[in-house]
Structures are given as C-alpha cells and as structure tokens.
Amino acid sequence: MVESESHPLDSVFHVLGDATRRRMLRDLAAGERTVGELAAPAAMSLAAASKHIQALERAGLIHREVRGRTHWCRLAPGRLAAAHRWLGFYERFWTDRLDVLEGLLREEEAMRNRTPKGEEG
Structure with a gap:
C-alpha cells in the first residue's frame, strides 16, 4: 500500500542530502540571514539560492520573512x-x-x- 502523505522526516533527510542546504542551515544556526547572505559563500545566483531556501522551507527547517524588499531566513529547529x-x-x-x-x-x-x-x- 502506498502512503498518500510522506512522513515529515522524509523531506528533512532529503533536504539534508544536499551540501549547499546543509551549509545554509549551519549559517542560519548563527542567526538569521538574508537570501543574498546565504547565496554568497557558494557564489550562486539569488534564483538558485531561492530554490534551495524553498526546499528548506517545505521541509519545515527554516522560516522566511519578507521585510520591505529583503527576504530574511531563520532556522526552525523543530x-x-x-x-x-x-x-x-x-x-x-x-x-x-x-x-x-x-x-x-x-x-x-x-x-x-x-x-x-x-x-x-
């Protein structure tokens, strides 16, 4: 029987399988960061960083808040x-x-x- 909904840990472990996302989480452990700050160490575009951040959000590992034109991210450790x-x-x-x-x-x-x-x- 196929489950219609995956377990939340499935998405967590999937997301943690990517080194860029793990680095982003490590950076967020020190405090909130902008999307640009999360993108900078990997020298990636904001669009590419945004895709990683969306995956982290879907897995419930981060929260993103828009303040003006800036997107701020913070760790959601639960x-x-x-x-x-x-x-x-x-x-x-x-x-x-x-x-x-x-x-x-x-x-x-x-x-x-x-x-x-x-x-x-």
Missing part, C-alpha cells in the same frame, strides 16, 4: 530535533553493539595473555 531523536535510536544501537564487540576483544586479549608462550595452538 524538525531537526525530530531527526536527531530518530537518529538517536541508531546511535544507541551501534554504541551497544560496539560495546559488546569491545568486551569480546578484551576477553580474547585476556585469554591470549593467560596462555603460556609454548602452549599456543
């Missing part, structure tokens, strides 16, 4: 927090698995250190 919580499950999963592996390797090393040199098999 969806990023939801993505972080989702990823947290896998962080705990892999941390637990690596802890088990570390324990097994330590046991193996301890057994090797207990075996006299002449009795190695």
Whole structure:
C-alpha cells in the first residue's frame, strides 16, 4: 500500500542530502540571514539560492520573512530535533553493539595473555 502523505522526516533527510542546504542551515544556526547572505559563500545566483531556501522551507527547517524588499531566513529547529531523536535510536544501537564487540576483544586479549608462550595452538 502506498502512503498518500510522506512522513515529515522524509523531506528533512532529503533536504539534508544536499551540501549547499546543509551549509545554509549551519549559517542560519548563527542567526538569521538574508537570501543574498546565504547565496554568497557558494557564489550562486539569488534564483538558485531561492530554490534551495524553498526546499528548506517545505521541509519545515527554516522560516522566511519578507521585510520591505529583503527576504530574511531563520532556522526552525523543530524538525531537526525530530531527526536527531530518530537518529538517536541508531546511535544507541551501534554504541551497544560496539560495546559488546569491545568486551569480546578484551576477553580474547585476556585469554591470549593467560596462555603460556609454548602452549599456543
């Protein structure tokens, strides 16, 4: 069965797949920026920057406000927090698995250190 509506995290992870958008989000973490300020580091046109910003808006990661003729953008961290919580499950999963592996390797090393040199098999 095909879902008629995608999960909000789908669009978040899709948008985060682009390095330019990730840089824009990183810049916005320091405070609001104009579209021109977001475009400048990548030396892209305002039209190209606007397309990236629209994608970030659709994903719910930023808010844009028009003041006069200037478009100001600011970070909307809620969806990023939801993505972080989702990823947290896998962080705990892999941390637990690596802890088990570390324990097994330590046991193996301890057994090797207990075996006299002449009795190695």
